[in-house]
Amino acid sequence: MTSKLSRRAFLKGSLTAAGSVAATTSIARAATSMAHTKKEPLVTLLDISKCIGCEECVYACQEVNANKYPEPQKPFPKMVPDRVPVQDWSDKRDVTDRLTPYNWLFIQHASATVNGEEIELTIPRRCMHCDNPPCVKLCPWGSAKQEENGLSRIDPDICLGGSKCKKVCPWDIPERQTGVGLYLDILPAFAGNGVMYKCDRCYNRLEKGEVPACIEACPEDVQTIGPKSEILEKAHALAKEMNGYIYGEHENGGTNTIYVSPVPFEQLNQSIEKGKGKPHLNTVKNMMADGTNLAMLIAPLAGVVAAFGKFYLSSKEDK
Amino acid sequence: MKTTGKLRRYIYVLTLFFITLSGFGQMPIFKRYYIADIPGLGWLAQFYVTHIIHYAAASVLIALVLYILFDFIFNGSGLNRITGSGYLKIVILAGLIVSGGLMVFKNLPGVYYGHTTIIVLDLVHLSLCMMLLCVSLYTLIWEKKWVN
Structure with a gap:
């Protein structure tokens, strides 16, 4: 059907061996550059043309972050007023086709025409880790924070689940799980509604000098991580080489996630399935x-x- | 002179109203409790709108406070004219401006505060706001003035 499918079939047999060799070298490079980076934020570069949609990154993310996932108490406390929605994903933990509190990264599918040939593209989607993240800056309770290495994360022990971070996020990334978190100990009926979850870019792995699980697991080296200036330089060189396009450099005033695609992002945005838990690829003005x-x-x-x-x-x- | 005083008072009361409303609007409560459903109050559930209004009202309040402070200094008015409740409101306002200023700084790109710092600032700002409302209500009911 498309060139992507044959490539995927070929890779099924060889991705483990080839991937581990390639990943080891890229991890070593990234870890080295991270060790030298004190102040400059770390940025991930995603080369969409390399992604085969194998979901290795998705499963690696789930495995590595399983200990961070919510274990809600049931039955949920009755919330006042009745309009307050219960959001429970605890019985749907295996959902991988959208963002959920148990799935912080998913693969988005797009069809596009390049040089007259129809191709399928797969795009790993997760939090963009904005330069000036509204989820962190506008959280009324300080449960979200941004670290100097550019990642933003929500502390599940502090979050009250008000979902403001989701409403102010230009991509609606954070997802709520009811029945867990600090609100249960305060006024569960009248304030709060659980905890918000999203990609924390494996902050605990980065602290140990390791790269995020999704990067390590990728057999195709779709993602690269490094200091912002270095990654932006790479992204522009890559875009020039493939005559491609960049997303994330200027969106919301700049993010720490840069996508490079052989197809214009407007075209990808039209093709991808958007909606709840499925973020768009629109241009985004600087919200802050x-x-x-x-x-x-x-x-x-x-x-x-x-x-x-x-x-x-x-x-x-x-x- | 009296007109200027009245104008100051109107600006202060109006600013205090909008800054308080938009300040509470930083928390996701107005939609939950149907207040944003009241015609004309839908903006209270739009966080970027409440954010802009809060900043704009804070700018007016800061300008007004500094105007009055320097007007006081230039006119050589004695500090002993300020009443007890006046002093209390001045201290609370100063605390609100300082804690608010630190939060505005936090919202700039490349500024990183820890959870504890943000929570302490939030609680201090909210507590000072509640104190100002209580003291203002007290001075309004008992007709206490800023200066003698």
Whole structure:
């Protein structure tokens, strides 16, 4: 049907051996570059043209992060008012075709025409780890934080599950599980509704100098991780080489996830299935840059100038 | 002079109203409790709108506070004219501006605060807001003025 299918069949037999060799070298490279990176955020580069949609990354993510998954208490407390939705994924833990509290990475499928030939593309999707993440900055309770290496994560021991992070995320990434977390110990009926979950870019592995599980498990070396300047340089070189396109560099003012595709992202966005747990590939304006920071800077000056102006005018009148 | 005083008061009350409303709007409560369903209040459930309104109202409040402070200084008004409740409100307002300023700084790109710092700031800001509302209500009911 497409060139992608034959490639996938071929790889079924050989991906384990070839992948492990390739992955080992890329991990070593990434770990080395990470050791030298103190301040510059780490960025992942995803070369979509390499992805075969084998879901190895998805299963690696689930395996490595299984200990972080929610174990909700049932029955759930009655919530007031009734409109508060119960969101329970605990009986659907094997869902892999969308984001859930038990699946922080999934593969999105797109069809596109390149040089007159129809091809299928598969795109690993997860949190973009924005430069200035609204989920972290606008969390009213401080349960989300951004680390200096560019990742953003939600602390399940602090999160109350209000889902504001999901509403302010341009890609609606975080997913809620009811019946777990701090809200159960406060006012479960009246405030909170569980915990929000999303990719934390394997922060605990990064702390140990290891790369995220999805990168390590990929037999095709779809993902590369490294310092931002280095990865952006690579992304542009790759895009130039394949005459391709970049996504994530400028979205929401910049992210720490860069996709390179041989097909324009507008075309991919039209093709992919979008909806709940299935993020889009639209262009995204910088949500945190609304001009109010400038107003904050000008305000004190305006106050002082106005007071001085009044004083000056009244002194003039007195003379 | 009286007109300026009245204008200041109107600006202060209006700013306090919007800054408090949009401040509570930072928490996901207005939709849950049907308040955003009231015609004209739908914006309370739109977090980016409440965020902008909160910042805009904070800018007006900061400008007003500094205007009054420097007006006070330039006119050489004595500090002994400030009433006890006036002092209390000044301290609370200063705390709100400082804690709010630290949170505005946190929201800039490349600024990293830990969970504890953010939670402490949030709680301090919220507590100061509640205190200001209580003290303001007290001064309104008992007709206590800022200065004698």
